[in-house]
Amino acid sequence: MKKSNITEKITASLLSMTMVASAIPAYMLTADAVSVPAISASTAKTASLATMDVSDVYSGKLAQYASSGIKSITFTVVADYDTSFSYGFGISVEKSTDAPKYWIEHNSDGEWEASPENGGYAVKLEKGVPLDITIDLSDLDITYNSDSHYEFRNYYSAHWDNSKKDMVDNSITLQSVKVNDSGSSTVTTAPDSPQEGTVTTVAPQEDERTNIIPNNNKHTNGDNWSFTDNGDGTATISSTVARQIDGLDIVLTKGYDEDYYAANPSDDPDKPINSYKFKFSDFGLTDMDGVVIESLTATIESDTPMDQFVYGGGLNVQKGSPADTEYAKQVAGIEGKENASYWYNDMGLDGDGSVAYFEEQGVEFGVTPGNGGKIFDAGDYIQAYWEVPAEVQPYTSTTTSDAISFQYWWGNDTEGEEVESVNLTSAVLTYTKTVTVPYTSSIAQTVSESLKHEGNEAEKNLELVYADFDLDETQDVYAIRFDISAKSDIGKMVYNIGTGVDERVNEDYWFQEEQNYCVLEAGDKAQIMWIVPTKAAGDETHENGVNTKDGKFQIGYYYGEADAISVDNVEIYYNVPETTTTTTTATTTTTTTTTTTETTTTETTTAKPEAVLWGDANVDQKVSISDAVAILQSVANSSKYALKEQGSLNADVVDNGNGVTGQDAVAIQLIDAEIIKQTDLPLSLDKFEELTSK
Structure with a gap:
């Protein structure tokens, strides 16, 4: 059943x-x-x-x-x-x-x-x-x-x-x-x-919350990525990945949170606290463009087997956004929250600090905070999964110095005694990155090479040459996909990918991010879509720096339950940059005293795309509630439901130029509710707030 x-x-x-x-x-x-x-x-x-x-x-x-x-x-x-x-x-x-x-x-x-x-x-x-x-x-x-x-x-x-x-x-x-x-x-x-x-x-x-780890794991069997050829010389690529930090020894002590120390200041650098904040850069993120933070999985170890383990999470969000639970407290005049903002946090079910507690004091949350999680029969080695609520994800912050927090709220052992402290020993951050990049084509080859994580460096790492894929210096690489298989369940697969680059990117001619990637539940087959980070792939400020002329790239297998894996196929997604066409006409007129040279230069340019029909997110030539649905899906899970480039332009109807957000979906709902007309689009942010505050 x-x-x-x-x-x-x-x-x-x-x-x-x-x-x-x-x-x-x-x-x-x-x-x-x-x-x-x-x-x-x-x-x-x-x-x-x-x-x-x-x-x-x-x-x-x-x-x-x-x-x-x-x-x-x-x-x-x-x-x-x-x-x-x-x-x-x-x-x-x-x-x-x-x-x-x-x-x-x-x-x-x-x-x-x-x-x-x-x-x-x-x-x-x-x-x-x-x-x-x-x-x-x-x-x-x-x-x-x-x-x-x-x-x-x-x-x-x-x-x-x-x-x-x-x-x-x-x-x-x-x-x-x-x-x-x-x-x-x-x-x-x-x-x-x-x-x-x-x-x-x-x-x-x-009161029956449990530790919820999805069994439709996004990191298995190719479900963790998507590719869309937009048909206009670009492609939209999404990849859901996980990054792991190991070797931690962080003590979390229940009952001592940041609010406690706001009321009871302490200069003790070793003071007990129930939480730990990871910067996104700690996980190796070098840029946050197109990144949606999805979850944090913490490995917790206890000196005694635990019966129940109760925890929560939080992260930086846009100031004053509906997800900013601390700003909502500030607006309501909660003592100690005079300058609080930029943060979303779970809250308990009842008692002091719960959602009901703050609502009774006049706090109006734009997004109802989650209640954390509880694990029963937890044991002494605990994998605690915290998922960023879907309504919060569109408002997460966009700088690598921002943070995500794991918090130990309460726990007891098998004898019913409270457990004061536990150890946080590793953490995995899961996020989806979506980019739209120049695209011409892709080229795939069967590789069928084996990697062993307990072998020597040559056995752990597979090195491939771009030239063997018929690529040269005229082609820019933006993503590489690897098909992986094993004879048994790989379990958690830890890996990393690097590429040769030119000197502009790194004077060592090699680019590889510090923190490893991982696939949480790889099974016996997995697909890995590696989007080349902006530092190497380039953006509007600098050109693509991947060295396809005489460079190499590699994938390394560093941990897994399977002793060996096979890299079966590799596909490289690339672009051939257009060469600017310049036509020069020279006319020379000579007299006994003067020589005049006239030069006419014609440059080939591409006009910036513009919205064709405001609100038409799914590009079906009409505006309806389905466009709101398309926007919401894209915001919630861009890896599966990225809008087409034209759809993104059409959908950006509130505070145009600020990108597609949940507010754009709301504006289309206002049309469906006959509060505004399609011809009223786009809306300024002030007009939108006026309409939605009545």
Whole structure:
């Protein structure tokens, strides 16, 4: 029986399109998910099968249909408001290449796939008007055993609340489920027993928080990168990577946080504290352009086995942004927060310092802070995963000197005694980097070379020559992809990549970042997309410095559960810079006293692209709520949902020139709510704030 993983379910509950900012999880909606197959309005019905809130799942058993079989299924839904509704569907099937885990999902293209990475439909429900959603199952090899079931999910349902000038979550009513609807179909009208249908609220209870590490790990089997040829001489490349710091010995002591020392100053350099801040540069980040910080995983060691381990996190964010929890406290006049800002932090569930505690004192958080995490049966070696909330990610700071924090809140041992201190011994930062670079083509070769992390330097590192890929000094390299395999599970794979460069980049003619990269759960196959850092790749201030004339590049394997890995294939993404065309016409006139030379120079230039239709983020020649969805997806997960270059230009409708943010999605929602017109775009920041503050 397939169960959606907890992280997906919790993320689903975060799908409210807020006025201040929004972020839609990777697989739940797609930029073009605005059409639904076989949907038609039906006559009003009064029966109610189930009420489904955001993130609820309606599940029905299939065994009862074994004799007749299922060829189609129809869900009738209705809402009490004009509602934006996004849903998903999955069902048990026989094992196959497309369904290796006996489960298959309906994606936004109307096709079937093993996981819902391209799943979810977005539709609009009119107030009080039922809608039939019919899904064709005739091509599926459905199973009808005792565990076989289907799932209908409410990923997102919200309406515009004019009093709040915001999208507000609301439930939808599932009126009926019809199988093989042809006038004499089987209709489920009420959940008389779990056999017929049940609704599960998938977000866990607050006091049942657990350590949530996604099992749809972004670092496996090629899901950690994307490449889009924009068709205009550029390409957009995204890569989700992890960077690791080892060899730490940092003592974290519960009860002593920064607020404590603000009230009780101490000059003791060895004073106890419950947190540690890592600068992004500590993980080897040399630039933050296009970087979205996603998570921090801390390795914690305890002198005694722990029963429970409770922790939280925080990081620098843009000053005064909705994610700036400290600025919200400053505005509310909280004592000790007179100059606080630039920071987001998790908060406890109850008591002093909790969200409720501050809200009672008048603090209005633009983004509701998370409540940290709790690990049960933690033991003495703990991997604590802290995910930056999706609503916070668009507002993270953009300098390498900014920081992310891990905090030990509370814990006890197996005897129930509180554990005062633990040791932080390593940390892994996960982030996604997205760049748009000049692009002509790519070239791939089969390599099939083995690397051993316990071998000598030659056995650990694979050195390759650019010239062997038919590259020369006329071509600029911007990214390199490596296909990796092993005969057993690699587990955590630690590696690094370097390249030859010219003297402008480094006088040693070699560029390699200090901190290693890692793939957290590589499995027996992985793909690594290395985006050449700006220092070597160049930008508007300096040219590409990768040495393709006579240079080399290498990948090193430094740790993994597999003794050896194979580098199977390598693909290099490059650009051939255009040569400026100059035409010179010389005219010489000679007299007995004067020689005059006239020179006319014609230079080939390219006009800067401009917005064609303000708000048209998905470049479908119209502006609708689907453009807001496209923007939110791009902000939340640019590695999977990067906008096209023209779409990015069209989407930058608030404070134009400041880049695409959640505010641009909100502006399009204002059009959908008929508060402004498309012709009012673009909006100045002052006008936007005026509209959203009413």
